[in-house]
Amino acid sequence: MTLPNRASRPLPLLVCALMFATLATAQTPPAPVTAAATDTISDTISGTAPVAVEAAADGTPPAAAPDLEPTPAAAPQGRQAQVDQPRAYGHTLGDLLTQRVLLEINGQPVDLGKPPAPGRVGVWLERRPTRIESDGEGRRWLVIEHQLINAPQALTALTLPALDIATSGGLLGVPAWPFSAAPLTPRNAFAQGALEALQPDRAAPAVDTASIRRQIALWGALCIATLLGWAGWLGWRSWRAGRNQPFARALRELNALRGRGNDAPDAWQALHRAFDRTAGRSVQPASLSHLFERAPHYAPLRADIERFYAQSATIFFGEGKPADTLPLHSFARRLRSIEKRHEA
Amino acid sequence: MIREEHLQDWRDAALSVETEVRKAVIGQDTVVRLINVALFARGHVLLEGDVGVGKTTVLRAFARAIGGDFERVEGTVDLMPNDLVYHTYVDADGKPRIEPGPLLRHGERLTTFFFNEINRARPQVQSLLLRAMAERTVSAFNREYSFPHMTVFADRNKVEKEETFELASAARDRFMFELRMETPRDPAVRRALVFETGFHDVDALIDRVAPGILDWQSLNSMAAAIQQSVSASEALERYVMDLWDASQNPAAFDVRIDGVDMKKLILAGASPRGMSALLRAARVVAWMDGRTHLVPDDVQAILPSTLGHRVFFTPVYEMRRAQIADALVAQIIEKVATPR
Numbered sequence: 001m002t003l004p005n006r007a008s009r010p011l012p013l014l015v016c017a018l019m020f021a022t023l024a025t026a027q028t029p030p031a032p033v034t035a036a037a038t039d040t041i042s043d044t045i046s047g048t049a050p051v052a053v054e055a056a057a058d059g060t061p062p063a064a065a066p067d068l069e070p071t072p073a074a075a076p077q078g079r080q081a082q083v084d085q086p087r088a089y090g091h092t093l094g095d096l097l098t099q100r101v102l103l104e105i106n107g108q109p110v111d112l113g114k115p116p117a118p119g120r121v122g123v124w125l126e127r128r129p130t131r132i133e134s135d136g137e138g139r140r141w142l143v144i145e146h147q148l149i150n151a152p153q154a155l156t157a158l159t160l161p162a163l164d165i166a167t168s169g170g171l172l173g174v175p176a177w178p179f180s181a182a183p184l185t186p187r188n189a190f191a192q193g194a195l196e197a198l199q200p201d202r203a204a205p206a207v208d209t210a211s212i213r214r215q216i217a218l219w220g221a222l223c224i225a226t227l228l229g230w231a232g233w234l235g236w237r238s239w240r241a242g243r244n245q246p247f248a249r250a251l252r253e254l255n256a257l258r259g260r261g262n263d264a265p266d267a268w269q270a271l272h273r274a275f276d277r278t279a280g281r282s283v284q285p286a287s288l289s290h291l292f293e294r295a296p297h298y299a300p301l302r303a304d305i306e307r308f309y310a311q312s313a314t315i316f317f318g319e320g321k322p323a324d325t326l327p328l329h330s331f332a333r334r335l336r337s338i339e340k341r342h343e344a
Numbered sequence: 345m346i347r348e349e350h351l352q353d354w355r356d357a358a359l360s361v362e363t364e365v366r367k368a369v370i371g372q373d374t375v376v377r378l379i380n381v382a383l384f385a386r387g388h389v390l391l392e393g394d395v396g397v398g399k400t401t402v403l404r405a406f407a408r409a410i411g412g413d414f415e416r417v418e419g420t421v422d423l424m425p426n427d428l429v430y431h432t433y434v435d436a437d438g439k440p441r442i443e444p445g446p447l448l449r450h451g452e453r454l455t456t457f458f459f460n461e462i463n464r465a466r467p468q469v470q471s472l473l474l475r476a477m478a479e480r481t482v483s484a485f486n487r488e489y490s491f492p493h494m495t496v497f498a499d500r501n502k503v504e505k506e507e508t509f510e511l512a513s514a515a516r517d518r519f520m521f522e523l524r525m526e527t528p529r530d531p532a533v534r535r536a537l538v539f540e541t542g543f544h545d546v547d548a549l550i551d552r553v554a555p556g557i558l559d560w561q562s563l564n565s566m567a568a569a570i571q572q573s574v575s576a577s578e579a580l581e582r583y584v585m586d587l588w589d590a591s592q593n594p595a596a597f598d599v600r601i602d603g604v605d606m607k608k609l610i611l612a613g614a615s616p617r618g619m620s621a622l623l624r625a626a627r628v629v630a631w632m633d634g635r636t637h638l639v640p641d642d643v644q645a646i647l648p649s650t651l652g653h654r655v656f657f658t659p660v661y662e663m664r665r666a667q668i669a670d671a672l673v674a675q676i677i678e679k680v681a682t683p684r
Contacts, residue, residue: 269683281678286641316579316683317639 078164078171079105084141086160088179093151097125097160097179101142103132105169112142113166124150124158124181144174148181155182245343247336250274254332267328268312274335275305285309297342304331351573351631354566357558358384358632361409364553368405369398370536370543371528378523378649379406379497381632385624386567387520388477388496390462390511390653395503397525403458403497404550410563411556412455412493415446419465421507425472429484447482447491454491455560462498463508470515473498477518493560513656520621521646522653567628574627576638583640583682587647588619590676591655599675604661604668611656618654625650640682648673 084100091097103110118129125146133141146160162176242248253270260266275283278298279291288309292299307326314322362380369376379402382389391399400416407414417428428447435441443449447457459465459473473496476482481490498519500511516522528534537543576584590597592613595606614622622643629642652669661668 265683272683273681276681282681284640284644284682286644312683313639317577318635318637 076162076164076171076173076175078173081165081172081174083174083177085177086179088177091148091179091181092184093148093181095148095181096128097146097148097177099144099146099160099174099177100133101144101165101172101174103140103142103167103172105167105172108169109140110167110169110172113168115142116144116163116165121146121161124148125160152181152183154186155180157181242340242343245339246274246277247332247339251332251336254329258329265315268315271308271328271332271335272312274332278339283309285313295342297338298335301334301338304334348573350566351569354558354570355631355634360554361406361557364409364557365402365405367552368549369402371530371533372398372402372525375523375525376402378521378646379403381625381628381646382520383410383495383563384567384570384631385520385621385628386495386564387621387625388498388518390498390500390516390519390522391525392500392502392522393525394527395501397527399497399499399525400458400460401546401549402525403456404546405553407456408550408553408555409557410455410560411558412560413450413453414456414458415450415454416458416460417446419459419461419463419469421464421466423465423469425468428469428472429482444484447476448484448489450491451489452491452493454494455563457491457494457496459496459498461501463500463510465509467509467512470509470511474515474518493563516653517615517618519653520625521649523649570631571624571627574630574636574638576623576627579683580638580640580643582684583680584619584623584643586680586682586684587622587643587651587676588614590680591651594672594676597676597679599672599679601668601671601675604671608658609661609668609672611658614651614654618650622646622650644677647677651676 082102082104086097086099103112112132115130116127118127121127126149128145128147130145131143133143135141142165144163148158157178158181160177160179163174165172165174243252250270250273254267257264257267257270272283275291278295279287280294281287281290283291285306288306291305292302298305304326308331311322311325314320315325358380361383362376365376365380366373379389383406393399404414417423427445429445430448431443431445433441433443447454457476462470462473465473472482476491476494477496480492480494481488483489501508528537543549586597590599592610594610600606601609623638625646626638626642629645630636630638633642635642648670651673655669655672657665657668
């Protein structure tokens, strides 16, 4: 049997194949498996490191060769045990072969000494950890399970190895048990015409999705357009609200007045209107407390705001321009930055 | 010619009048300040308020601090105009005698005339008083009597409505201020008024006030000088014009009062006389504050007392005058912006 060594095949395929193998274990009729899948299983096995094969039951160390077959003819040395053997035919990759060995010698129950070690048995089989079961009559059975872990290319006769099981009553002999293993599917079924190689899965008929796609595109576009419109409207509204905030407006007006000097009466009035709008009422020096009640975040600028009102009173109602007037631009910018921070 | 130093001296005197009156009356600082303003603006004052809050005491204290004579008349249903002017009686010799009544009795020395419960007096009496207020003269005994230094204080009883004659709107307009004198709210003041025996004896209380702080005969000329010494800028003129407009058409200034249709509220706004009274009073406030120019705060300080009784409401709202007038003035102060 030639097993090309191609260990670099992708892992997902292996997982698929193993799942398939597990299904097959459930004694279902052999399902068609693609050549690739079969290859993968073979590859995997052949790609493994040298496997220790449990040799005969005498406890001698297993041989190191991976392809060493257990000697099917070797008869067990111990007393012939009563064994429920598995079905001898119709096995495929992944099947479990279960032997049940009655733990009795000469009708006397015995205790298990050293159970057969689990692990690889030759190329074909893997022994699982054994377990002990009791039946309805109280008899104890040692359950030995071997899994077929390789796929033959053609119908092949294989053998469950003979075993000697150490018990409290001496060795218990389990004879070898021949069974047949079949490939999952032949490489070439008919070898004529187009019926040569393994056929790929038939492609599922494609449903016409053009109209569904069109609908998805249409509704998706509509949805996106609505969301965009909504976001745009929200953005525009907050931008406009930001623009309309009292000190934002005052700052714009001040910028427009830049050419006319810092102390144009319009500039002072623009700031007055901004304070009025912030306080929600007309603010005079005597009613400044309303401003700070309504907008306490301007309190850090209280001294400057009071100075602004004092100087404005001098300009508009008193003797004229005071000596060092407040730099209105930077004052308005500071007020605006507070307003912006507070808004956020 | 009155010079600036005189104005300064008078300002000190005006402030000390206030200080003296406050020795006798506690918890009524705003009313005392506004009465003082009215004195120096030569305006008459309509007092309105709770019973027994000390209206007479305030006036007597003022009369004593300013100097001049104080006269008081009780308004009653059967009071006739002549009762103010003359008094007839039969003397000890059995001869009929006619003597000047309360209005004429003091001649030019009369400075403070207190008409208690003016709304109990008949309209004839009220109109005589109004003439005396406007012209500070009365015709009697075939000649004119003048009392150039008189300030009239009238008290309106708000509690009872029976057998009263409500002041006509034209009559109300002649008072510079309508002042509401309420029971003090401050617990310390209330306790003092009840438990400090000094406040129980009104005569002793009045004696605390230093008499004749001012030269009351110069009050008129000084008031004129004050008016001339305080200037109003263009921006302030605009502000006062806006206030006037707002009193006539509050809706245009976005003035809103809960439960009131602003378009149907006002029958007539403040009169030109009212606005001139407003400016006169505001100038006195500025002068008392040591300024030679008006600022909006001066106007706002006296606006509630000056405007409230001068705006005429439609009959639907007239019944709720006290409540609506306060809200209206407060809203006008809030909504009319300055400088503009």
